[in-house]
Amino acid sequence: MAFVLPDKPDLGLLLANRRTESTFEEIPVIDIQDAKSVDPTLRRQLADHIRDACINVGFFYVKNHGIPEEDIANTIKAAKQFFALPESTKMGLDIHKSPNYKGYTALLGENTDVSGLGDLHEGFDIGWEPRYFSEHTNSPARTDGVMTGANVWPEDLSGFKEAVLNYYHSALILGQLLFPLFALALDLPENYFDDKTTKPAAIMRLLHYPPQNPTPVGTHSRQIGIGAHTDYECFTILWQDPAGGLQVQNTSGKWVDAVPIAGTLVVNLGDQFARWTNDIFKSTLHRVVNRSGLQRYSIPLFFGTDYEVLLEPIPTCVSPDSPAKYEVITAGEYVKSRLEATYAHSSKE
Ligand SMILES: O=C(O)CCC(=O)C(=O)O
Numbered sequence: 001m002a003f004v005l006p007d008k009p010d011l012g013l014l015l016a017n018r019r020t021e022s023t024f025e026e027i028p029v030i031d032i033q034d035a036k037s038v039d040p041t042l043r044r045q046l047a048d049h050i051r052d053a054c055i056n057v058g059f060f061y062v063k064n065h066g067i068p069e070e071d072i073a074n075t076i077k078a079a080k081q082f083f084a085l086p087e088s089t090k091m092g093l094d095i096h097k098s099p100n101y102k103g104y105t106a107l108l109g110e111n112t113d114v115s116g117l118g119d120l121h122e123g124f125d126i127g128w129e130p131r132y133f134s135e136h137t138n139s140p141a142r143t144d145g146v147m148t149g150a151n152v153w154p155e156d157l158s159g160f161k162e163a164v165l166n167y168y169h170s171a172l173i174l175g176q177l178l179f180p181l182f183a184l185a186l187d188l189p190e191n192y193f194d195d196k197t198t199k200p201a202a203i204m205r206l207l208h209y210p211p212q213n214p215t216p217v218g219t220h221s222r223q224i225g226i227g228a229h230t231d232y233e234c235f236t237i238l239w240q241d242p243a244g245g246l247q248v249q250n251t252s253g254k255w256v257d258a259v260p261i262a263g264t265l266v267v268n269l270g271d272q273f274a275r276w277t278n279d280i281f282k283s284t285l286h287r288v289v290n291r292s293g294l295q296r297y298s299i300p301l302f303f304g305t306d307y308e309v310l311l312e313p314i315p316t317c318v319s320p321d322s323p324a325k326y327e328v329i330t331a332g333e334y335v336k337s338r339l340e341a342t343y344a345h346s347s348k349e
């Protein structure tokens, strides 16, 4: 579905000058039901809303996202069963044993904010599963260069793998729907990312956050659910349960609650998009503090370009006044270096 852009000779300056320092108090909710409309005006309108969110906030909720509620419910049920397993069983799938960070992360195993003392969550990470996808799609065999590494799965947890991969597959479809909208939001042809996302590079996590003790007023705990960080890939698709606790920092430094809204998912931009756009799209700092008194579960899926793609600034996002800020490296090298830093403190080597 090609969308013909009107002539915009000043496009480069126009986009590069879109950089904003505005702050925000709320995270917008965007209905994406027109994402595949045959009417290009509706797609353009939707992309304009997305652009506003991307240049001002870096976060938005999506309504009508298309991931079946049943897939979500089955995956959360599977996550609860997995995290209830004995620690020794989960440690059999220790992420440090896997090439490229697949498997189980114990409580405090990650330290997302280097000034923190470890994150109060446990997690389970997967990526692309070749056998499943060759049965379900026509995707060719793939290699992931420096990010190559097979998934690991718990034994004897009936239905776990199917539930998790079903959700993963649905979330990938949503991601593939969003890429053309991000392209339009950048005044690029809708298919701009097609040849850069031929074999979705997406890591998905199941996360479990036990409730944390209240911190005395005026003090800040150095152990929270997940320390303040930005994500590494282009964008994250996040399901969060009703317990709440996700917070997003605005440009004034205030933490704004990303309150769970039933029927929506949160989408936030990551550092790959900040690099593509020379920071015109915001990769916004966020964290989780689970003060609900409840067990909290969430499912982030981090969607980036193919791992061998170079993260080069889009020409219209640089100008003499806004020169390129970032060294050009491949998506795989970039993601790998960020994962190494995150897990460095719990690495046994
Ligand atoms: O659990 C959440 O709500 C957010 C998780 C997150 O920010 C991440 O895993 O990068």
Ligand SMILES: [Fe+2]
Pocket (backbone or CB within 6 Å): 229, 230, 231, 236, 286
């Ligand atoms: Fe994150």
